[in-house]
Structures are given as structure tokens and as C-alpha cells.
Amino acid sequence: MSRTVPIPQGLPMERDAGPFAPPRDISRLREARPVSPMVFPDGHEGWLVTGYDAVRRLMADTRFSSRQDIGILHVPYETPGMPAPTEPSPQIPGVFIAMDPPDHTRLRRRLTGAFTVKRMKQLEEHISDIAERQLDELARLAPPVDLVKEFALPVPSLVICALLGVPYADRETFQVNSAKFLEKDVSLEEKMAAYTGLTTYLAELVTRKRAAPGEDILSDLARQDDLTIEELTGAAFLLLLAGHETTANMLALGTFALLEHPEQLAELRADPDLMPGAVEELLRYLSIADIFYRYATEDIELGGEIINKGSTVVVSLLAANHDPQRFDNPDTLDIHRTARGHLSFGHGIHQCLGQQLARIEMRAGFEGLLRRFPTLELAIPAAEVKLKTDMNIYGVHALPVTWTETAR
Ligand code: HEM
Numbered sequence: 404m405s406r407t408v409p410i411p412q413g414l415p416m417e418r419d420a421g422p423f424a425p426p427r428d429i430s431r432l433r434e435a436r437p438v439s440p441m442v443f444p445d446g447h448e449g450w451l452v453t454g455y456d457a458v459r460r461l462m463a464d465t466r467f468s469s470r471q472d473i474g475i476l477h478v479p480y481e482t483p484g485m486p487a488p489t490e491p492s493p494q495i496p497g498v499f500i501a502m503d504p505p506d507h508t509r510l511r512r513r514l515t516g517a518f519t520v521k522r523m524k525q526l527e528e529h530i531s532d533i534a535e536r537q538l539d540e541l542a543r544l545a546p547p548v549d550l551v552k553e554f555a556l557p558v559p560s561l562v563i564c565a566l567l568g569v570p571y572a573d574r575e576t577f578q579v580n581s582a583k584f585l586e587k588d589v590s591l592e593e594k595m596a597a598y599t600g601l602t603t604y605l606a607e608l609v610t611r612k613r614a615a616p617g618e619d620i621l622s623d624l625a626r627q628d629d630l631t632i633e634e635l636t637g638a639a640f641l642l643l644l645a646g647h648e649t650t651a652n653m654l655a656l657g658t659f660a661l662l663e664h665p666e667q668l669a670e671l672r673a674d675p676d677l678m679p680g681a682v683e684e685l686l687r688y689l690s691i692a693d694i695f696y697r698y699a700t701e702d703i704e705l706g707g708e709i710i711n712k713g714s715t716v717v718v719s720l721l722a723a724n725h726d727p728q729r730f731d732n733p734d735t736l737d738i739h740r741t742a743r744g745h746l747s748f749g750h751g752i753h754q755c756l757g758q759q760l761a762r763i764e765m766r767a768g769f770e771g772l773l774r775r776f777p778t779l780e781l782a783i784p785a786a787e788v789k790l791k792t793d794m795n796i797y798g799v800h801a802l803p804v805t806w807t808e809t810a811r
Contacts, residue, residue, distance in 0.1 A: 470492050
């Protein structure tokens, strides 16, 4: 293995290889040294893992702790004044994505029943109805319109609100605060303000549900007396944030990617049976949730390197999903490939709880959109689409689209 690539100083983030491919420095690094030291801007050393095999092994290994509050608060070490942690972060009650066993197991177990494949299959029709109603509204508008605002964001927001029992009328509160929370270059104070805004709202909501539970996932949690209000609030925060921002970005960026690949778009329109495979490939190709942090709780060998106890480890799922050792021509979108095995939902004990829900939303969303808008196209040049390079979940800020006809 060549060792000629310099150790990265900070995380290479610039999308200099196009809107969908990993940054060039990341691809070079993966080839030269898939488990590489990196230096954070505050000067402390950590590791950057970019190779598919190494990322998969790392995510399956619980010696790499998820207790990195920067992971959940998404405050990168790049943030000036952010000290390098020297031990696992204190846990935020209920936010089990940033916990290790047994705390993680205890909380996640309460929710697995609500998100099984079987349970999600039962919801399929309801989710298709939500998508269709939103498409009805879209069809009533005079193009050009912003697909993010009118379709990609509303559909998953409506779905997660219905599931959790969060009034959709309150969406301003959680959409604005979630977006602020996911912005990269905001100060710690601003992040905390957004976090507090969201959790204050959710604490009131779960307190009401504890007093008078209804038929929804948060009420089911609230019925469990051994969970505190803080834990209910944390879990609600995690589910609401993870439940709408991710899928919304997949729907919008996925539509952009398909519009940029018109032959494959035409095939998909002609044969909706291709949809499940296309969704997996879009998940792999776009890897919208890219960067995750872990913390080594002991000295661990990974990909021929020794990661010392106490090191911060940065994982790039985008790099792993574009590893040519695992996927042929990885930077090419190919809806016919078998993208199974991609790491876009993570791997191991933290693997995405909402993945079946997300799949159903994407299948219904893309299928409906392509069927109802047979002449859908970008309303601006592709180079002018504003990419979310400034956010912790990738996507587009807006997707202006137009059409000349609609169908049922
Ligand atoms: C965890 C991606 C949709 C809820 C994760 C992880 C990834 C991910 C990569 C692993 C994080 C880690 O290992 O630290 C995605 C993508 C989505 C999506 C790409 C959409 C396309 C959803 C939805 C929900 C959801 C719709 C709704 C409930 C969660 C939760 C976790 C999680 C609760 C934490 C699981 C744990 O720590 O055990 N997601 N997600 N996600 N996701 Fe998703």
C-alpha cells in the first residue's frame, strides 16, 4: 500500500469531484491509506476511516464508543474553542444514538417493535396516501416550484408526525430548529439554542402524552413508567430529527440525481419494479448521512493500523460506499446494480432504526412523483442547484423544478 498521500489536516469536505462523488482528497486517501491518521484543526490527532471493509468492521465493533456528543450535536472539532475530548462524553438522556450498551440496548429495545419490517408493511398504504395527497397539492401549483418545500420535506415530516403523534401544525418549530441544528458553521451557542428550542417543545408534548396517552409511538413510550420525561424527550428529539431530515434530503437529492441521469429515469418510469433496487442504489450513491464519530475505548487494530485508546475516529460512509474494492465503478449511478451491503444506514448495533420506514417513503415518493409528473425537469441549470455542503446531512437547499403536464 502506498503511503504517499499526506496526512489530512482537517476533514476534506469540498465537493470538487461533482455534486455526488466524494471529495477528491477523500478518494485519494481511501486508495492510499483507508485507515489514516488525521490532524484536527485544534492540533489534536485522530483517525479518518474511508475504506469499506474498515468502516464496516469499525461500526460492528462496540469497543469504538458512540459516546461522542459532537456526533449527535454535530459540532465538529473544526468549531473554534471546541476542546478535544479525552474521555467519552456524558450521555444526553434518551438520545441512544450516542450511547453504548447497556444503556443503548435498554432504550433501543423499547422501539424496535414499532419499526419492524412487518409493522412498516402495514403502514405502506397510509404512507402512499400521504405521498399522493402531497402530489395532488404539488400538481395544483404553477411551476416552477421548489420540490424541497412542496414535496421532499412535507412527506417525511407528515409521516413521522403521524407515527410519533407530533402535531404537524407545529412543524415550524421543529423544521427550523432541526435545520439550524444541522448547520455546520454555527456557534455552539446557536446549536444549543436550537437544541433547547426543540427539546422544550418536545418535553411539553411528552408530558401531555404521559398524562393522556394516545395511539402513537411517543404515547407508547410515555406509558412506560420507568422512562423519565428527560429520556422521553431525548428519544422524541432523536426520532423526530432522524425521521424527517434524512428522508427529505434523499427525496430531493435523489430526484436531482435521477434528473441528471435521464436514461435511467426513463427506465424507472417505464418499469416501477426497478424501484426497490433503484432506491438502494440511490442510498449508496448519495450517502447523505456521511460523517460519524467514534471514540476508541482501548487500543484497537484496524486495517493494519493501531488506533490508540482515547482516539477520536471519523468515519466517512460516503467514502466507504464509493470504495472500488467493494462496488465496481462506484462513482457511477447504476440502478441495475446490486447495491445491497451499502453502509448508508450504518452497520452494527446502531444501524438505522428507521430504515424500513425510509425505504417505504422513498419508494412511494419517487414512484408517485415520476408517475404524476412525466415531464418533470429542472427549472435552473444543474450547476446552479444549491448543495448542502454547509450541513451535516447532505442534500439540496432547494430544487426548482418545472413540468408541462401531469398524470394520475
Ligand atoms: C441511525 C441513516 C432515516 C431513525 C442511523 C445511522 C445512519 C442512519 C447512518 C447510524 C448512526 C450511527 O451508527 O451512529 C439514515 C438515512 C435515512 C434514515 C440515510 C434516510 C434515508 C431514518 C428514519 C428514522 C431514523 C426515517 C425514523 C425513525 C434513526 C435512529 C437511529 C438511526 C433512531 C439511531 C439508532 C441507534 O443508535 O440504535 N440512521 N437514517 N432514521 N436512525 Fe436513521
